[in-house]
Amino acid sequence: MTSRNPELDEGAEAGSETATEADADAGDDAAVSGGSGVETATGAGPDGGSDRGGDAIVEVEELRKTFGGIVAVDGATFELEEAKITGLIGPNGAGKTTTFNLLSGFLQPDSGEVRFRGRSTSELMRPSAAEDRVWVTASGITFGGVGASLAGAAGASLALLGGAAVVGLGFGAGLYYGQRGVRERYLESRPQRPHRLAEHGMVRTFQITRELQEMTVMENLMLGPSDQRGENLFQTWFRPNAVAAQEQEIRDRAFEVLELLELSHLTNEYAGNLSGGQRKLLELGRVLMVDPDVILLDEPVAGVNPSLRENLMDRILELRDQGYSFCIVEHDMDVIMRLSDTVIVMDQGQVLTEGSPEIIREDERVIDAYLGG
Amino acid sequence: MSASGLLIHTATFVAIFALLALGLNLKFGYAGLLDFGHVAFFLVGAYVTALFVLPPPDAYPIQTYAFGLGLPWSVGLLAGTLAAGLLGLLVALPAIRLRADYLAIALLGVSVILVRIVQTEGWIANGPDALRGYSRPFSGLFPLPGESGSAAILLGLVVFTVWAIVLYVAAREAALDPPASQKGRLVHGVVAVTTLGVGYLAVRRTRTILDAREGVGVGPGVSPTDQRYVIGTALAFGLVAMGASLVGLGSFAIFVFLGAVSLAAWVVAGIKVRAHYREYDRRAVVAGLVGSVGLFVALAPTYTLGGLDTVVGIVAVVATFVLLAAYFVGVYYAFQNWERVPVEGSFLAVVGITTLWLLAMRYFVISIGSTSPVAILRSTRDNVLWLVEFDPAVGASFGYSRFFFVIVVGTVVLCYFMMEMMANSPYGRVLRAIRDDEDVALSLGKNTFLFKVQAMILGSAVAGLAGAYAAIYYRSLGYTLFHPLVTFFVFLIVILGGKGNNKGVILGAALYWIFVRGTVELAAMFPGGIGGRITILRNAIIGLLLILVLYYRPAGLWKEEPQVVEVPDR
Amino acid sequence: MVDTGLSHAVLNGLVTGSFIALGAIGLSLVYTIADVPNFAHGELLMLGAYFALLVNLPGTMPVISYVSGGDQSVVLLGAALLFALTVGGTLGVIYLLGGWQSFRGAWWPIDVHPWVAIAVHVGLALLLGVYVATGVPGMLPAFVLSAVLLAAIAPLFDKYVFRRFREAEASLAVMLIAAMGLAFFLRYTAHATYGGSVRRYQYPRVRSVFGQEINVAAAKYFDFFVVESGVSLRITDTAEVIGDPVVVVLQYTWLTFAVLVGATALAAYGGYRWRRSGLGEHEAAQTIGPKMVGSLSGVLVLVVLAVVLAQPGGNPDEYLYATRIRTSVMRLSVIALAGALMIFLHALLKETKLGTAMRAASDNLDLAKATGIDTGRVMMTTWIIAGAYAAVAGVTVGMLFHNIVPSMGFYQLLPMFAAVILGGLASVYGAIVGAYVVGIAMEVGIFTFGFGGVHRVSMAFLVLLIVLLVRPEGIIGR
Numbered sequence A: 001m002t003s004r005n006p007e008l009d010e011g012a013e014a015g016s017e018t019a020t021e022a023d024a025d026a027g028d029d030a031a032v033s034g035g036s037g038v039e040t041a042t043g044a045g046p047d048g049g050s051d052r053g054g055d056a057i058v059e060v061e062e063l064r065k066t067f068g069g070i071v072a073v074d075g076a077t078f079e080l081e082e083a084k085i086t087g088l089i090g091p092n093g094a095g096k097t098t099t100f101n102l103l104s105g106f107l108q109p110d111s112g113e114v115r116f117r118g119r120s121t122s123e124l125m126r127p128s129a130a131e132d133r134v135w136v137t138a139s140g141i142t143f144g145g146v147g148a149s150l151a152g153a154a155g156a157s158l159a160l161l162g163g164a165a166v167v168g169l170g171f172g173a174g175l176y177y178g179q180r181g182v183r184e185r186y187l188e189s190r191p192q193r194p195h196r197l198a199e200h201g202m203v204r205t206f207q208i209t210r211e212l213q214e215m216t217v218m219e220n221l222m223l224g225p226s227d228q229r230g231e232n233l234f235q236t237w238f239r240p241n242a243v244a245a246q247e248q249e250i251r252d253r254a255f256e257v258l259e260l261l262e263l264s265h266l267t268n269e270y271a272g273n274l275s276g277g278q279r280k281l282l283e284l285g286r287v288l289m290v291d292p293d294v295i296l297l298d299e300p301v302a303g304v305n306p307s308l309r310e311n312l313m314d315r316i317l318e319l320r321d322q323g324y325s326f327c328i329v330e331h332d333m334d335v336i337m338r339l340s341d342t343v344i345v346m347d348q349g350q351v352l353t354e355g356s357p358e359i360i361r362e363d364e365r366v367i368d369a370y371l372g373g
Numbered sequence B: 001m002s003a004s005g006l007l008i009h010t011a012t013f014v015a016i017f018a019l020l021a022l023g024l025n026l027k028f029g030y031a032g033l034l035d036f037g038h039v040a041f042f043l044v045g046a047y048v049t050a051l052f053v054l055p056p057p058d059a060y061p062i063q064t065y066a067f068g069l070g071l072p073w074s075v076g077l078l079a080g081t082l083a084a085g086l087l088g089l090l091v092a093l094p095a096i097r098l099r100a101d102y103l104a105i106a107l108l109g110v111s112v113i114l115v116r117i118v119q120t121e122g123w124i125a126n127g128p129d130a131l132r133g134y135s136r137p138f139s140g141l142f143p144l145p146g147e148s149g150s151a152a153i154l155l156g157l158v159v160f161t162v163w164a165i166v167l168y169v170a171a172r173e174a175a176l177d178p179p180a181s182q183k184g185r186l187v188h189g190v191v192a193v194t195t196l197g198v199g200y201l202a203v204r205r206t207r208t209i210l211d212a213r214e215g216v217g218v219g220p221g222v223s224p225t226d227q228r229y230v231i232g233t234a235l236a237f238g239l240v241a242m243g244a245s246l247v248g249l250g251s252f253a254i255f256v257f258l259g260a261v262s263l264a265a266w267v268v269a270g271i272k273v274r275a276h277y278r279e280y281d282r283r284a285v286v287a288g289l290v291g292s293v294g295l296f297v298a299l300a301p302t303y304t305l306g307g308l309d310t311v312v313g314i315v316a317v318v319a320t321f322v323l324l325a326a327y328f329v330g331v332y333y334a335f336q337n338w339e340r341v342p343v344e345g346s347f348l349a350v351v352g353i354t355t356l357w358l359l360a361m362r363y364f365v366i367s368i369g370s371t372s373p374v375a376i377l378r379s380t381r382d383n384v385l386w387l388v389e390f391d392p393a394v395g396a397s398f399g400y401s402r403f404f405f406v407i408v409v410g411t412v413v414l415c416y417f418m419m420e421m422m423a424n425s426p427y428g429r430v431l432r433a434i435r436d437d438e439d440v441a442l443s444l445g446k447n448t449f450l451f452k453v454q455a456m457i458l459g460s461a462v463a464g465l466a467g468a469y470a471a472i473y474y475r476s477l478g479y480t481l482f483h484p485l486v487t488f489f490v491f492l493i494v495i496l497g498g499k500g501n502n503k504g505v506i507l508g509a510a511l512y513w514i515f516v517r518g519t520v521e522l523a524a525m526f527p528g529g530i531g532g533r534i535t536i537l538r539n540a541i542i543g544l545l546l547i548l549v550l551y552y553r554p555a556g557l558w559k560e561e562p563q564v565v566e567v568p569d570r
Numbered sequence C: 001m002v003d004t005g006l007s008h009a010v011l012n013g014l015v016t017g018s019f020i021a022l023g024a025i026g027l028s029l030v031y032t033i034a035d036v037p038n039f040a041h042g043e044l045l046m047l048g049a050y051f052a053l054l055v056n057l058p059g060t061m062p063v064i065s066y067v068s069g070g071d072q073s074v075v076l077l078g079a080a081l082l083f084a085l086t087v088g089g090t091l092g093v094i095y096l097l098g099g100w101q102s103f104r105g106a107w108w109p110i111d112v113h114p115w116v117a118i119a120v121h122v123g124l125a126l127l128l129g130v131y132v133a134t135g136v137p138g139m140l141p142a143f144v145l146s147a148v149l150l151a152a153i154a155p156l157f158d159k160y161v162f163r164r165f166r167e168a169e170a171s172l173a174v175m176l177i178a179a180m181g182l183a184f185f186l187r188y189t190a191h192a193t194y195g196g197s198v199r200r201y202q203y204p205r206v207r208s209v210f211g212q213e214i215n216v217a218a219a220k221y222f223d224f225f226v227v228e229s230g231v232s233l234r235i236t237d238t239a240e241v242i243g244d245p246v247v248v249v250l251q252y253t254w255l256t257f258a259v260l261v262g263a264t265a266l267a268a269y270g271g272y273r274w275r276r277s278g279l280g281e282h283e284a285a286q287t288i289g290p291k292m293v294g295s296l297s298g299v300l301v302l303v304v305l306a307v308v309l310a311q312p313g314g315n316p317d318e319y320l321y322a323t324r325i326r327t328s329v330m331r332l333s334v335i336a337l338a339g340a341l342m343i344f345l346h347a348l349l350k351e352t353k354l355g356t357a358m359r360a361a362s363d364n365l366d367l368a369k370a371t372g373i374d375t376g377r378v379m380m381t382t383w384i385i386a387g388a389y390a391a392v393a394g395v396t397v398g399m400l401f402h403n404i405v406p407s408m409g410f411y412q413l414l415p416m417f418a419a420v421i422l423g424g425l426a427s428v429y430g431a432i433v434g435a436y437v438v439g440i441a442m443e444v445g446i447f448t449f450g451f452g453g454v455h456r457v458s459m460a461f462l463v464l465l466i467v468l469l470v471r472p473e474g475i476i477g478r
Helices: A006-010 A012-018 A021-026 A028-032 A046-051 A096-103 A121-125 A129-153 A158-186 A195-200 A217-222 A233-238 A240-261 A276-290 A306-322 A333-339 A357-362 A364-372 B003-030 B038-053 B073-095 B100-120 B149-175 B182-194 B198-213 B227-246 B250-276 B282-305 B311-336 B347-366 B373-384 B400-424 B426-436 B438-443 B448-474 B486-497 B502-525 B528-552 C006-033 C041-056 C076-096 C099-104 C114-134 C139-167 C172-194 C254-276 C280-285 C290-309 C329-351 C353-363 C365-370 C375-401 C408-422 C428-449 C453-470
Strands: A056-067 A070-081 A085-089 A111-116 A202-204 A294-298 A325-329 A342-347 A350-355 B389-391 B395-397 C206-209 C212-215 C220-227 C230-237 C246-253 C321-327
Touching: A056 A096, A056 A325, A070 A085, A070 A096, A070 A111, A070 A325, A070 A342, A085 A096, A085 A306, A085 A333, A096 A202, A096 A294, A096 A325, A111 A121, A121 A195, A129 A158, A195 A202, A195 B438, A202 A276, A217 A240, A217 A276, A217 B426, A233 A240, A233 B400, A233 B426, A240 A276, A276 A306, A306 A325, A306 A333, A325 A333, A333 A357, A342 A357, A342 A364, A350 A357, A350 A364, B003 B038, B003 B347, B003 B373, B003 B400, B003 B426, B003 B448, B003 B486, B003 B502, B038 B073, B038 B100, B038 B448, B038 B486, B073 B100, B073 B448, B073 C453, B100 C172, B100 C408, B100 C453, B149 B182, B149 B198, B149 B227, B149 B250, B149 B400, B182 B198, B182 B250, B198 B227, B227 B250, B250 B373, B250 B395, B282 B311, B282 B347, B282 B502, B347 B373, B347 B502, B373 B389, B400 B426, B400 B448, B400 B502, B426 B438, B426 B448, B438 B448, B486 B502, B486 B528, B486 C172, B502 B528, B528 C139, B528 C172, C006 C041, C006 C321, C006 C329, C006 C353, C006 C375, C006 C408, C006 C428, C041 C076, C041 C139, C041 C172, C041 C375, C041 C408, C076 C099, C076 C114, C076 C139, C076 C375, C099 C114, C114 C139, C139 C172, C139 C375, C172 C408, C230 C254, C246 C254, C254 C290, C329 C353, C329 C375, C329 C428, C353 C365, C353 C375, C365 C375, C375 C408, C408 C428, C408 C453, C428 C453
Parallel strands: A070 A350, A085 A325, A085 A342, A202 A294, A294 A325
Antiparallel strands: A056 A070, A056 A111, A342 A350, B389 B395, C206 C212, C220 C230, C220 C321, C230 C246
16 A cells, blocks of 8 residues: 655655654644654655654643533643554543544534644644635625515615615625624534544544445545545536546555555445445545544454454555554553553543553553543 | 317426426425425526516506516526525535434424415515416517517427437437347338338447447436437427418428427337336236226216216216225225236336326227217327327417426426436436535545535526526416425425436326326316315325335436446456 | 503514424423334324214214204214214224223232223213213313313323334434324314315303303403503403493502512412422422422412402503403413323322323333333323313314314424423423413414414414524424
């Protein structure tokens, strides 16, 4: 599997790969936010990932989340290192899945933040200024139109008509800002743009496999890549040949992934008909099709039969060596110990300890937490 | 109304509702958006179109309406479509984030409010009375053939449209039969004769494409017919017809081109039906025939004598009810013991064959209504050459209802192709992903909000276009035509036909209107009181059908087809 | 002449809210416990209104008209038919609670000898039967028959339609469409059976209430005047055509008025505090909670003081402000009826084992099943309550609007749904609050904008849309 796009890794976003071990101590922020003052590691393609790493690609700071008085995550602070596998373990109710949802933007933290390549994820997910302008214009025009037509219906003069339109315009714009303010300040709502994180290169899977049952395995995979031409209806209708060409490319890549995951014989099977383990593989494959930098796996081997499990773990290690960064939540200790470079132990919403698998295995507090929980 | 006139009348309704259902299918079938207010967009399309083409209100003092721009119909249609799409956008922006049931009730609310506004605010569109007074497009030129150049152009357009559609389907369907087999040769021959020879070439070309494509994955695109070839031929025929009309041979051109295409349509329909029931043996066909004749026999007493206001009439009605009860008990018994019935295939398939027999007999046999040989011949000619009207004075002619039918069907076909391209494209893939599990689509970086809003706009615009055509067809618009419950008839069409399958949706529209037509004719056979109840009970049966289809066949009659990819050998 | 104003609209809203609440209770119970977004609930109201006609106007209804003597009376066979319907309905309801076992008292909170239970059940059925059969054409027997029949019919929807979909793990969308299909079926079957013409109940307008003959349907005017010396209330009865229509004029000086308001507020707050103290976190577990005690004591003090402090006075000629509430005994009794039924439901939910089971099931059906609750019985109870309450709501709507048509259900459904969504689907109480919000919004809305009555439903929706815009999960929210 060598289809990683080298341009993406050497692009502006990928400043992190320039840092060396020594810089990591000097300060992650500087190294991550654009790589200023640090030499670019020459020719370090994604395949050379094994000799770098150690930089934080995702930083979690003082994350807190409560659900109706119950504290799920309580000031968790940790980092995910680039091109490493970080295991996240803890007893039931330790807040692992909530942390995952916070990381991937599916939940909004009460306080604290997650930084991806030095940029806060809440900032990444915020509507852009352009998007805001579109909304303001839309609501302004709507209310302006309503105002003008009401004035027109009432038989107002031309000047009044214009006045009504302007007032409506202002009212609409104000209404947009108002409802956004109310929503942000007083209401707890789910962030609306978790997809932005995936576009920036951080993709998650789900604890209970959520394959798209009514689509075939092939379609599941082909869904992955971002910014497909054919997702634009104009292109679909009026430039079918260009769309078809790109579809062919994506299909070829999907075949590669299928072969890698040894699912080729299931290409045209409905995903709903797959076994639990095959679904887990499919989910991994779908994430690979997006080609992200960070992959968040929620219990990737739960319910997978032993031979497939070995297979899956080998794949993950291979991918790590190719330069992908992983964060894995898993209940199975053996799996976590074998895969992880670093293990983070959570208990009652906080980070209990972290370290290499060998250290964690011996840690008294971890054993207590599991027995106590 | 003659049988072919009735066919055109019903088929136009089918086409308008097919458009409406295609719009809902995009929202509900592909994107999973539960739009319980679909009729609102139908309404907006209809009224906006009407207001755009109406003359200014002061020119029409007997009714009140907000404005009349007196614009041409093309602008009106466009305005209706755009207005519905815009309303779709405005409704979608706030509502699209709601969970399924809230979205449904909110959109239902929008449709209720809109209908109420049209009903009470008389200054907008003459509510609560009907809005009328707009002339139908080109209606002055009919019946064709006319002497003017515009009439010739219209005739050319009609010939082009009809030939393009029929040739396209013929080329595709017939090509599926390998030319080597005896059946294949027969099919190709019949197609060749009825399409004035060109069908043969079209079929051969398509066959070549099919052979060349063997083993290659099917990309986005619709079907492997040689489109240029089909369009070219149709264009040539259209031009010839136009020329003929200009030199005064219009009647002859209508007879040749539209008569031939009527025949070809029957042939193509036959091929399609045969292909669909390929696996069933002769017994199933006979069983269908028996079933349909049985139904006619059961209805015979009231059909012949039911109108009489005497004891005989009452006895006839009662006898019909007894016979009908016996018939349906028999059908139910057969359904229960299906494995013991010596017929291949499923019960549903035999019901389908029965329906086809029923339709065929109603169309070709029952409609004759006379025993004189001349009348039989004339009626059969009218029925077979359904696109042509025969006027003793002019000869073959082409009336407005047929013209409008062709226009709407042309639009449906165009819309169908665009929907199919959409469904098979990455865009459609994202929509289906959202329908299955929106969180997955989000986690893969798809801006699901944007996709859903687009689906809302597009689906609503199509519904608006359907409304615009409805405005032309109904000739007067009343708020009762857009009752909020109409949405659920469209839901039945989509669910019955098969959600997420555009072909199925068109089939659903046809079945719905056949059912409506059937109950109307059934009601007409009975005395007033009973007849009125039958038409009301129709809607009760529709409700029951919705439940039964959802429970026993949730994917609909025509399931969504998976996209199959050829796995390359490596 | 005094004009009606905002206060009139609010009181109207309370009346509207009351029958919406009766419908919304059932809708919300079914929504949370049986997981059915029941679009057919409006049709239950419609059926309820029609069933009441069997008692009120048997001569105009199909089948039973053959055994009726005139429009409003029945011959012996007709009485027997009504008797059979009522007895059958009652026994059917008991059967639905858990098969033949429930006749032996299996659903009773106490253990009794099976024969006692059977005797009570059969006795109850016979009693209701005799009451309905002899009560033609009274409205109360009509209420009873309608409620009994729908209580027996509504659970069948679940048994034959929705349970199957639930077991097939159908999605919410499928449930919605199936419910809509059922609504179509009910509405048009009723249409074909009863015809589409407008029907209305016929009942005597003059009733004897506490020994006084009062025209229940005629409007009473409650005019409030603000004069320089204080506040006065004038009650006018439009039914008194002969003589002076003014019943009474009550005057309050500013001082007594202040006392009235102050004492009411104090009593309400005091009652609340008294009940609240020492309850701690368990407020919600109380049948008669602090809020209820507070409001009851407030109302009590208000009524008593209003009578005690009033001074008779004449018609005020000059006033600073005046407003009129136009209402009738019947409209006010709708509020009372709804209140009584709500209190009954409240007691049922809080005091009985069945109620506890229902609340548990609405929180989490699977968990309830796991803890040994008979979820089948809970489900049936839910539908029985939904049916009976919908029937009462339907008859009420029929009495208020004199407009019984097959399409009435669909338009009643919309405000009920709005109420349930406003209540956030969390509980019946949310739905009740939502119903009054919607009811008041409808009436105040059409009053403020000067719309005609056609736009009542539109107003309900406008409220709903605005709420959903700001808070997509409903007010109280999950």
